[in-house]
Amino acid sequence: MRAVVIDAVRAQPEVRGVPEPAAPPGGVVVQVAATGMCRSDWHAWAGHDEIAFPHVPGHELAGVIVEVDAQVSRWKVGDRVTVPFVCGCGRCEWCRTGQAQVCPTQQQPGFTHWGSFAEFVALHAADTNLVAVPPQVDFAAAASLGCRFATAYRALAGRARVVEGEWVTVVGAGGVGLSTVMIARALGGRVIAVDRNPQALAVAASLGAEHTLLTDGTAAVDPERTVLADGAQYAAHAVLADGAEHAAHAVVTDGTDIPAAVADLTGGGSHVAVDAVGSEQTCADAILSLRRRGRHVQIGLLPPVDGHPRVPMARVIGWELDLLGSHGMAAVDYPGMMALIEQGALRPQRLIERTIGLSEAATLLPVFDRATVAGMTMIDPARP
Known part of the structure; x- marks a missing residue:
């Protein structure tokens, strides 16, 4: 698959072919339809987070499930989904009480493992973390929800x-x-x-x-x-x-x-x-x-x-x-927010300033802390 890859702290990101991910135990693989770029991605590139190289950034995403591990019970291939940028383990006391955003063994796409600046991304503990995207909510709007x-x-x-x-x-x-x-x-x-x-x-x-x-x-x-x-x-x-x-x-x-x-x-x-x-x-x-x-x-x-x-x-x-x-929001808290979006009381799609491809994303990421933006930058991995 095509992905934006970083080889070292502050190295110039490159778009190149890398192996497609496989569904982890209890997880899924999602074909990325839209993913957002935000200052947190820049922090990871700048070395402010502990990440392993080579690395694929990206933590705000939405798309379609293309592979499901046998341990997953709530989701199937073809489901439209998004996910919080903090993915809980689903087993600890915080996850069991609906506070997955502070899970001690949390996973974060684009930080603890390869993220969504790519055509496909693997996600962990799907039954705990995935959120259904209603048909009337487009993928770009859904992707904008995951972090900011x-x-x-x-x-x-x-x-x-x-x-x-x-x-x-x-x-x-x-x-x-x-x-x-x-x-x-x-x-x-x-x-x-x-x-x-x-x-x-x-x-x-x-x-x-x-x-x-x-x-x-x-x-x-x-x-x-x-x-x-x-x-x-x-x-x-x-x-x-x-x-x-x-x-x-x-x-x-x-x-x-x-x-x-x-x-x-x-x-x-x-x-x-x-x-x-x-x-x-x-x-x-x-x-x-x-x-x-x-x-x-x-x-x-x-x-x-x-x-x-x-x-x-x-x-x-x-x-x-x-x-x-405020460190994100657990999947169990999404329904109230999603209901306001479906009703039109919240319109996250209005915040999207521009949509770019992977190549432009690789160029923009190192200077994103200095970029003059008046809204969200979204990435469509299907673009060049």
Whole structure:
């Protein structure tokens, strides 16, 4: 099969022929119809995760089962499926109580074994981890759920437990951040989106963000598509997968006073803040944007590249803030989210900015941390 292969940390990925996988005990093989590229894939390429080389990345996927191990009872060849990026073992106490996302012996496609930047992928513990994809949900939308969308959904609905009317500040308007904006609005939250990319903020506004904050006043702007207002606001445009052009106005900040801007807009700070990027600065901005007794959810990965990141714990203690993590979502929790998608209350397909092939994916992965995106990047392995 054709796959994107990495031979060493930070090596240039290549598309080449490799052996097709076989179904592991209790598992299946899925023909990949769509798979997403996100910052977590870049972290693995950059050496921030322990992976064995040569390696095939990719952890957000959807497709059709083409092989089933004899131990699998719930699935058959031809079933349309997706899977959380964290696959539980199905046997431990956490899996038995519906918390497979923290399984101590979890498997993760694209990290613990070869992933979905390929024509086929093997998946473990199928009866525990697979999720049926309804006919009315296309494969690209289903693939977008596996990491960013499901993580954002659980962060707000399961961890922070957002209720109607609460302010939610989302730092970072990439794929997971835009997912968080959409879900927060569906739950009745009032959203502030923060990013350095004007086009991403325009998408956030189109998804329901009430306010947007541009973190870098020197951000590059296309004068033909961007109209400066009164020096304090700008207008940005973005085109979503639905073909419609969206415009939004946002406050321009100097990138150092996000918490003060949020406090001013909300009358004292957000009830909930989400770091959807994963850096010392974005984590601090999110936490310091909270009001007293607020809840922070960390979604963006914080690898200890330069030592463990500093967190403003004095504020956490003095204001009695809650710090929460969100590490994906177990398959047993998918039905509630999938029902909202079928009803049209959530539309993850709107977050897809572009679809590329394997060759373009191999070129993009090493620079994905610097790529200017205003939505999700999906890969179709059938493309060149």
